[in-house]
Amino acid sequence: MSGVRRWLSYLLLCVSGGIIFQVAYIRFVFLEPTYQALGLTAQEYGGIMSVFGAVAAVMYFAGGWFADRFSPRALIVAALAITGVADLALTVSPGYVTTLLAHIAMAFAGMALYWPALVKAVGSFGPTEQQGRLFGFLEAIRGVTSTVISAVGVLLVGTLLAPTTGVLALIAIYGMLCLVLAALIWFTLRGRADRVPSGERSALSLRQLAAAARNKYTWLLGGSIMLMYCFYTTLGYFSPLLQHDFGVTAALVGVLGVVRSYVFQFVAGPVGGLAVDKLTRSTPRFLRLAFACATVCVALLLVLPATPALKWVAITLMFVLSFAVFASRGVYWASVTEARIPAEQRGGVIGLASGLAYLPDAFLPGLVAWWIGDPAAGIAPHGGYGMLFGFLTAAGALGLVLTSLTLWVQRRERAAGPRPSAAALT
Numbered sequence: 556m557s558g559v560r561r562w563l564s565y566l567l568l569c570v571s572g573g574i575i576f577q578v579a580y581i582r583f584v585f586l587e588p589t590y591q592a593l594g595l596t597a598q599e600y601g602g603i604m605s606v607f608g609a610v611a612a613v614m615y616f617a618g619g620w621f622a623d624r625f626s627p628r629a630l631i632v633a634a635l636a637i638t639g640v641a642d643l644a645l646t647v648s649p650g651y652v653t654t655l656l657a658h659i660a661m662a663f664a665g666m667a668l669y670w671p672a673l674v675k676a677v678g679s680f681g682p683t684e685q686q687g688r689l690f691g692f693l694e695a696i697r698g699v700t701s702t703v704i705s706a707v708g709v710l711l712v713g714t715l716l717a718p719t720t721g722v723l724a725l726i727a728i729y730g731m732l733c734l735v736l737a738a739l740i741w742f743t744l745r746g747r748a749d750r751v752p753s754g755e756r757s758a759l760s761l762r763q764l765a766a767a768a769r770n771k772y773t774w775l776l777g778g779s780i781m782l783m784y785c786f787y788t789t790l791g792y793f794s795p796l797l798q799h800d801f802g803v804t805a806a807l808v809g810v811l812g813v814v815r816s817y818v819f820q821f822v823a824g825p826v827g828g829l830a831v832d833k834l835t836r837s838t839p840r841f842l843r844l845a846f847a848c849a850t851v852c853v854a855l856l857l858v859l860p861a862t863p864a865l866k867w868v869a870i871t872l873m874f875v876l877s878f879a880v881f882a883s884r885g886v887y888w889a890s891v892t893e894a895r896i897p898a899e900q901r902g903g904v905i906g907l908a909s910g911l912a913y914l915p916d917a918f919l920p921g922l923v924a925w926w927i928g929d930p931a932a933g934i935a936p937h938g939g940y941g942m943l944f945g946f947l948t949a950a951g952a953l954g955l956v957l958t959s960l961t962l963w964v965q966r967r968e969r970a971a972g973p974r975p976s977a978a979a980l981t
Contacts, residue, residue, distance in 0.1 A: 561680065563743055564680075564740070564744045567739050567740050567743060567744075568673060568676055568744070570696060570697075571733075571736045572693060572696075573696065573697040573698065573700025573704070574733060575664075575669055576661075576665055577701065577704065577705075578726050580791075580816075581726070582600070582791040582920075583791040583812060583816040584794075584813055584816055585708065585718075585794075585809065586791050586795060587794065587798070588721070588805075589722050591718070592649065592718070592719035592722040593654050595650075595654065596929050596934060597927070597928070597929035598921070598924045598925060598929060599651055600920075600924065601920040601922075603655050604916070604920035605920050605921040605922075606655060606658065607658040607662050607916070608788075608915070608917040608918070609916075611666045611913070612910055612913055612917055614665075614667035615670075615910060616910065617667045618668070618670060621667055621672075622671040622675060627673070627676035627679070627744075628744045630668045630671075631672050631676060631744075634665065635734070635736050636733070637660055638660070638661055638665065638733045639730045641656075641664070641730075642727070645730075646726050677693055679746060694820070694821065694824060698818070698822075698824075701820065702813060702817040702821075704725075704729070704732075705813040705816070706813055708721070708722075708728075708813075709812075709813055711724050718805060764903055764907055767900065767904045767907040768907060770896065770903075772891070772896055772904060772964075773907050773908050773911070774908075774911070775957060775961045776890050776891065776904075776961070777907065777908030777909070779890075779954055779958055780887050781912045783842065783846065783884075783887075784913060784916075785946075786849050786876065786880045786950070787880050787881075787884065788915045788916055789923055789943060790816065790876075790880065791812070791816075793815075793873050795927065796861075796869070796927075796940055797866065797870065799930075800861035800940075801861060801865065801869050802866055803870070811873075815873065815877045816877075819877050819878055819880075819881040820881055820884075823877075823879075823881035823882040823884075824884060827841065827881075827882030827886045838890040838893055839890060839893075839961040839965070840958075841882075841886060842883055842886070842890075843955060845879045845880070846954035847955060848875065849880060849954075850951030850954075852873075852879070853948050854944070855872055856872055856873075856940075857944035857945060857948060890961070893965070894961075894965065923943055926938050926940075926943055927939055
């Protein structure tokens with residue numbers, strides 16, 4: 556593959572990463588206009604997002620099976636095509652059944668087909684010493700792509716079109732982009748990314764998962780990430796609060812959603828990585844600081860009077876919280892290396908810890924929708940935002956406990972001397 560074609564392929568892969576998941580997570584920017592455009596109540600949409608999260612968690616484990624049997628190029632193109640069709644189906648026939656089936660298809664395409672194949676394809680573009688740059692630019696280009704397209708969405712939803720019409724137009728744009736990228740990647744991506752793997756196994760065996768279940772770091776790390784992910788997966792529900800309780804305009808809510816969800820993706824992540832390397836020199840110690848920051852923010856939101864006079868206080872707290880969450884996302888899995896988990900056990904620990912870490916996607920969207928209610932549909936809240944912020948305050952406090960416990964365990968292990976590998980124990 557020529558140099559120009561090689562880097563064009565890499566750029567297309569990175570851009571696809573900023574497109575393929577956008578409709579599945581469009582609630583992070585346009586929550587209320589989305590479920591209204593799809594003809595749903597907030598509770599119905601929250602339930603569908605919980606189904607999406609549950610299917611995605613299962614598909615995470617299935618991804619290794621596909622990655623071992625098909626070329627990354629074929630998997631990525633198939634995933635983009637399936638997602639594109641699912642996106643367009645939402646614009647042609649919105650409603651409960653179509654939305655549910657489309658999100659199940661997105662979960663299968665994104666987690667089982669696309670993500671493990673993308674990791675392999677991006678890794679094939681350079682030697683070991685270039686992997687950090689390759690994946691760092693992947694995240695940056697994904698963030699820039701998401702920001703640019705979402706800015707177009709803000710223009711459509713907030714100014715040019717009615718909110719519901721604008722959301723459907725944005726979903727159609729994402730669907731068409733998925734199909735175009737599928738065609739472009741099919742014709743440009745070659746080399747290792749176009750070959751079926753031989754002798755390389757990504758799928759986790761039952762033996763690996765059983766060993767991971769006995770490893771304390773599976774629960775310490777997975778639990779810590781799960782608690783921080785509770786903050787991440789509920790960020791989209793801040794938009795109705797700002798609009799209805801603090802008097803922020805719909806157009807400004809859209810802009811704030813883009814900044815909160817995408818700009819911080821490529822700004823806060825590198826800051827978190829530098830902070831771990833240069834300041835805390837420990838991922839659990841950095842995560843403990845992030846939990847402290849996030850907990851203070853939601854505790855203040857819990858007691859902050861809901862009045863337009865305090866809207867900039869609420870916006871500032873939301874931004875500080877978002878920065879802490881996205882800075883943490885950039886360094887989650889560095890804890891695996893710091894914990895000195897033997898290489899032969901890391902796959903199982905990461906696999907099982909991932910299933911635990913992203914579990915909130917399977918229950919929180921539906922639960923939060925029930926808590927805050929849907930006044931437009933005549934559905935009363937059950938505790939409202941007080942329940943949400945109280946839950947997040949408790950999650951943050953527990954996160955402080957788990958990260959402190961992780962640090963304590965690591966100090967004890969370092970004091971005990973080098974950890975023997977699993978092979979040496981057999």
